[in-house]
Amino acid sequence: MAGRLWFCGILCLLTACSSGTFDTEESLLAYIREEENGYMHHKKVKGVDFSLLYKPTDLLVNQELYDKTDSRTVDSLRKKYGKYMYFILSMSKNDQELLNNVAGDRGRFGGMVNELAFGMDRKVHLYTPEKDTLPMADFIYPRMYGMSRSTDIMLVYPRKEKYLNDDYINIIVEDLGFYTGEVKFKVLTENINNEPSLKFGS
Template sequence: MNKAEIYQILKATLIIIVVLIIQSCSTKTFDTSEELMSYIQQPEHGYLHTKIVNGVNFSVLYKPTDLLVDQELTDQEEVSTVDSLREQYGKYLYFTLSMSKNNQELLSNVAGNKQQFGAMVNELAFGMEQKVHLYTPQKDTIAMADYIYPRMYGISGATTMLFVYPREQNIKNEEYLNITIEDLGFYTGEVKFKIPTDMINNEPKLKFK
């Protein structure tokens, strides 16, 4: 094999590698929110992270912007509103935190203790800003913008809430972000998740028609 042939083989191999890299970094798009939700709920894609600590199941799910946009749209609205909604919701990061023990909400596990139950209701409704933290590898804290805790009154198998953080510009340059959940009274200690930022920077989208 002469040098010219070796050069052609190396050139073809390089082209294949570049194509594969581009494909792996390209943004995935889905026709429906159900397809998108199914995709992000598969742990291998990097959007869902789970842990079990002292019998408590924790899961953190990053919700792409287009899922929030889709919830806002109605059948009567024009597709022209998509861009403005993407701009509005795209200013923030959205994480769903679910916690359960014995396949029940956290409150269901302390229902027999009136004092503990009341304290946990207050903490879940008003105190999670002091319990859940998002920060960079350099320990720079990203201040929580808001969180939503819908009371399910025992009909759900988990305590689930949505946390909202500003999408600060410097986040794009980080390799990952940390989310920590302080002990909520179940002797778990601090539970920590490492969230890679590449899946946030290249989050999947919906094909709005």
């Protein structure tokens, strides 16, 4: 009997993992941060560390839920946030924010602040393999004033089926003044179309 229960427990665990549903935000974050799962991408070019993380819809939903986990509220928030795709672009040099590396040059510092705060929609591009461009809907750059070890920007794109029918999309970051040239990330659309979710409620 104990052996049967053990087998059933293992089977349930495997089924939960394969369905991509997680009990906690922490376990979902741990999963998507593992590069082998296809949601996190890293590159290092000319001393600049780049990472691109796809942020599943339910992480946005969870931020707004508070204690209300009834199905009606969850469905409403999933509909609201599910219209878009969210990526976190992180960049650092010498284990510091990009701005820390140009702080001694006032002109360059001011130009980069302006670019990060107002111009990232012109510096980051999403393309299909056929070179169709999906315009960015929004981006969010929170100034950390040297309190973070990286410059983090949330990129928001419309979730349009036409752009997710190909096997992958390309996200390209133009040179931000560190002589990196264009940095390209290849993101498999299968991972976005089958993104992991959170289990809400009891």
